[in-house]
Amino acid sequence: MKKRQRKCHFSTLFVYINESRRNRSDTSANLNNINAMLLLRRCHSLTRFGSLITQRHQVTPAVASCAARLCSSSSSSEDHRSHQRVHSLSWKHGLAGLLAGTGAVLAYGLHHHHKAERADIGVQTLKKSSSLPVFSQEEVTKHRSLEDGIWVTYKGGVYDITEFVAMHPGGDKIMLAAGGALEPFWALYAVHNQEHVLEILSDYKVGELNLEDLKKQQAVKSSDPYSSDPERHPVLRINSLKPFNAEPPPEILSDSYITPSAFFFKRNHLPVPQVDPASYQLHVEGLPGGVLTLSLEDLKTRFPKHTITATLQCAGNRRSEMNKVKLVKGLNWGIAAISNATWSGARLRDVLLAAGYKPDVAQWARHVQFEGLDTDVTGTTYGASVPLNKAVSEEGDVLLAYEMNGEDIPPDHGFPVRVVVPGTVGARNVKWLGKIIVSAEESSSHWQQNDYKGFSPGTDWDTVDFKSAPAIQELPIQSAITTPADSATIDRSDETLTVKGYAWSGGGREVVRVDVSLDGGKTWQVAQLRSGEKGQAPEPSPPPGRAWAWKLWEITAPLPPDAQELEIVCKAVDNSYNMQPDTVPPIWNLRGVLSNAWHRVKVKIREDEDEE
């Protein structure tokens, strides 16, 4: 079968949210509105959604007007105009590319074929259509490439999704199912378990699987891979349940300098693997001495135990603020996808030396790759890499950690062993570590190559070239206000206002100052920094370039006498004097990462009433 032509038009647009609980933030309110649009098919006004979302107050009317036209029929010429408008807005991939490897917000642009025999298929059920041919599994399996066509099966139906591949919100992960059944993947990515996803699929039906092969398929139990995920603390705000992604409420975050493990933000890409510590093995590969295999006991006894305090932050922390500018792809994190813990374990440097690392290795090796024990149904593991010089430097402090806050690392955080790469984006701190590979190349994983990179605000899914940007490693200067909450009300009789927050910078750069403004950035005051629990002695000052832990900050200022509303702003400075950018739109990027503009919170001042 020759590669099909890619001419196509959109006639359907889906926006939905998965089953996760939602924050009570403004953004969530918007997303709830968006959620109300589930299954709004052929609603042309939705094609304007991209520009409307930039002015968030206009979203609700847009939804209403769209809902009113929900069931209006549309001629094919209208469909065509709609398509052109979408295309000119560069939404083709802008919508289709959302949400690779994540589970929260998903926008689907359904790709309709120009082929005459499909133009009027419309919504189909998944029931058998006796008019369609019957295929064997063997025939289906032959269709595993764009050249041969991409076929998949679902509940006995055979689907040719060749032309949908480029539109898949989850990116090229869809290719994992090529030539086989969708069920095990949909069990992994629960976001697919919604009615309209079946409707999209139905448009691509080309035949039936023969009964014998269907029975074989059904014999393979597809259990929920997330069923053994650990219990979590109910206070966490969940951004995605499967895989589990959640953050603590901001006001809890700044209560403790060391974040209790239960409250530490959780960012999983796959189900939590169950690892038996007794049989756990860590393989170290790529060095001249061959493979070194270590047990957990080896790690604990053969190498000095080293402890650091380090803050980890997700690349997507504060993504919700970018979503307010224009929808991005990714979990809708608030300001709390960052936490601080103590970590103990063997130094990666010591383990690499034991495995045969010598300085001449640096002549050909450039990276150290990590593979997790968390896998998808094909056995593909989570993976990432860091530069070799960070891994082997004494001052890099990279740990193979087996303790978090003085106890065994909890399952959600990588039991029994995770990498802690202090100063580096969370995504490289691989959990449930199974393998270390010293290499000339970066990790080839999706998350290293085609995710977790930053782009210009002018780059969209039509123009993005993931090879053009470096994988995020060190993160830039960051700070946020944890108290008061946005939209809080302050009593005039309080006379003063206390503002609290956190500040951190990547690369071991120490936060040296946090400026706070109560007037939207016109005037600034310097906050007090804290590097230890309140009332206790601060942590000792870190050596230069090794400030891995955040600072908590606080300032108490008189309430401005005439103001009825305050716009509280914070910005931090690190010891390389890097500053945060003022505003979000100029740093907006399609993946919604690196959101570190000044953090802004508005509060109202309630004038006192005569109560006495």
Next chain:
Amino acid sequence: MKKRQRKCHFSTLFVYINESRRNRSDTSANLNNINAMLLLRRCHSLTRFGSLITQRHQVTPAVASCAARLCSSSSSSEDHRSHQRVHSLSWKHGLAGLLAGTGAVLAYGLHHHHKAERADIGVQTLKKSSSLPVFSQEEVTKHRSLEDGIWVTYKGGVYDITEFVAMHPGGDKIMLAAGGALEPFWALYAVHNQEHVLEILSDYKVGELNLEDLKKQQAVKSSDPYSSDPERHPVLRINSLKPFNAEPPPEILSDSYITPSAFFFKRNHLPVPQVDPASYQLHVEGLPGGVLTLSLEDLKTRFPKHTITATLQCAGNRRSEMNKVKLVKGLNWGIAAISNATWSGARLRDVLLAAGYKPDVAQWARHVQFEGLDTDVTGTTYGASVPLNKAVSEEGDVLLAYEMNGEDIPPDHGFPVRVVVPGTVGARNVKWLGKIIVSAEESSSHWQQNDYKGFSPGTDWDTVDFKSAPAIQELPIQSAITTPADSATIDRSDETLTVKGYAWSGGGREVVRVDVSLDGGKTWQVAQLRSGEKGQAPEPSPPPGRAWAWKLWEITAPLPPDAQELEIVCKAVDNSYNMQPDTVPPIWNLRGVLSNAWHRVKVKIREDEDEE
């Protein structure tokens, strides 16, 4: 003599510029206006100067109105009101502290005594007043502290400047002259050679020096210490002649990836010392093995020659943009106090190892101090320090450089040996290197302790605590537009516009992207980066964390069809994804350092006329 009370009020305000040539930029125009205000004494409207300068179009009327009132007399009550207003604006030190160790813009707040016998002295000449007592040099020399009073002599007059010390625009350097003659210092800091400085001095006259001691003083020749400074290229824009500080025109800067030494920006703090390479000695101190002394020949033959390409940038680069917001202390640099060169020499690491450095030294040592051979009249040398880990790291690439761009380092750049600390602010790259000291402490020099530090925009000279901020080492992400120039005119018939500039980040962080906007920051395009001379192969990609050299960038874009004026903006991103702040006011600081907001240039589009 008891310490005098510090109660005082301002009645006079001086703002002047030294004899340097001026840029043709907007800021210089303002400063020319300011220059017109020389000797505007008792002109109260000048006390509003601080707020007016923030809206630069209002400066000229303010000057005019002030000039009109130039010679109006003022009652003492008016003086008093004036003082209160100044004080409430926190100008007390704001004016007085300007320009320590530099030579360009200087604003004097003249301190009038409340003492009745001085209240009406007014402007005095320096002629002998027979009513004043005669002192011996011995008596003068006893007054060298705030406790005993600070006395100085000038051309036979004796002056008690105790109360002026805190007001001195040059900071505590004035104490160097305590108990002695001013002449040798004024020869060094030529900015004092202006009539109104003499007028200020006259207010403090307390007596005459006896004739015998005056003759002795005059026997000591006070020659111009700058007379042996080298010739410079006439294209340089001079910000200060003595000491010499100059930058190339921006459009020349981006012509060459490697800046020719003649065009490389020059930032001297003191006269250029004349060093005989044959007798040159470098002393390395502070290590267990005792002092190591090396000749130039030793440096060249005993250690491997190492070459790097590294950009140096003055902490005050782009200070003129901060001056537009509110006057700061320091040389009024444009955007070209940054240049790129190749540097060859011995690694500091290798020299320290030869001098006895071992890893256990790091248990007590934290810093490596450098002393230049450039001195003021007291023999105080220029000095700075860098963290020990930077100095001894193989990856730090710190050089004791004896070549610049393949030739002996020119006198203005440190002949015969300077330190090159790549990725670190220019001020730590000590020229004419005489001594290296491994130490537990930072350099105690003025430039390390009380200069070259960043503060919050809310910090003024009343509240600043230099101990509260770290000495600038690594610099933050930076970029600027070199072509077109601000206020340039573009012909509509050109159809396209080419924008060029540079981008660099400190700490070895590589510039990975430059975004350019033609509409003031609403939309952005990605510029092409270049890391070599045009048409030649680019420099090889640096190892991670060792990107010491800038990137030049360029973008050619169609002229927007309807625009009559363009606001061109650039912003760069480094590989830690640090971004530049959007605007200047929130990063404004009293010393005018670290000016790295988006760079903005406005150009006009000239519509075509019918010429054919």
